[in-house]
Amino acid sequence: MASQSQGIQQLLQAEKRAKDKLEEAKKRKNKRLRQAKEEATAEIDQYKLKRENDFRRIQTTIMGSQGNLATQIDEQTSQKIQAYSANYQTYKDKVLLELLNLINDVNPGLHVNFKYQV
Template identity: 55%
Template sequence: MASQSQGIHQLLQAEKRAKDKLEEAKKRKAKRIRQAKEEAMVEVDQYRMQKDKEFRMKQAKAMGSQSNLAEEMEAQALERITELTGSYRRCLEGVLAQVLGLVCDVRPGLHLNYRAAD
């Protein structure tokens, strides 16, 4: 009977050791999962930062080309304004002389559509 009780005692100890090893394995597995999650989060953050940087570079490039386009349009507008101002100054005297000539040179006469009353 003593050997039977000793065998049961060994079996219980073996079961306890197996249970302890199983719990230890579960703890290691949980630890590895947490570590893998942390590493994945770090990787995701790095990827997000890289894509954000690329986006900002593309955005700056696009906005830069838009600002260049705006500067070009502004330069063209100023050039056109300068051209029109020069044309105005060149033609001002002639147009004023023409208008004053038409206004001041009055020739009395009957209008073409005038009909005399019978």
Template identity: 50%
Template structure:
């Protein structure tokens, strides 16, 4: 009977070891599948973040384009185009230049007469500090 028990125990040990090995294999397989699922979840998360970032950039670009369009409309409505503004500035500058030329022509003789009078009609006099220095 002792031999029979040993054989039974030996057989049971082999069966138990095989069962344990099978359990370990199942655990390793489950761990591998869990790691794969975690990796897939990380990939999905990274993909969602990338997609959200791209959508946000697209929305920002749409908003910027809309604001630029509104600004161009406002500028055209209230200020005119850049060419119109430049033309207005040039026109105003030409008017001012013409006015200055007209003023020069109108006052030219008068200014020349005053300059000649100041240059030609000199009244020499002794400086007031001269008497203080030489009593």
């Protein structure tokens, strides 16, 4: 009977060691999964940052900076306003004179659509 109890004790100890090894393996596995997740997150962040920097660089080379665009638009607008003002001053008197001549030059006559009835 003593040998049977020793055999049972050995089996229980072997089972306990197996459980301990399983727990350690699970802990290592979880640790590796967390580490892999952290590394993947770091890689994703680096890739995202690189792509954003590339996008900004391409955007500035193609479109220029937004400040420059606003400045260029303001300059073009002021130039057009000055050109329109100069044209207005240049042709104002001439157009006014033509309008007054057309208004004052009245030729009385019958309208084209008028039908005289006897």
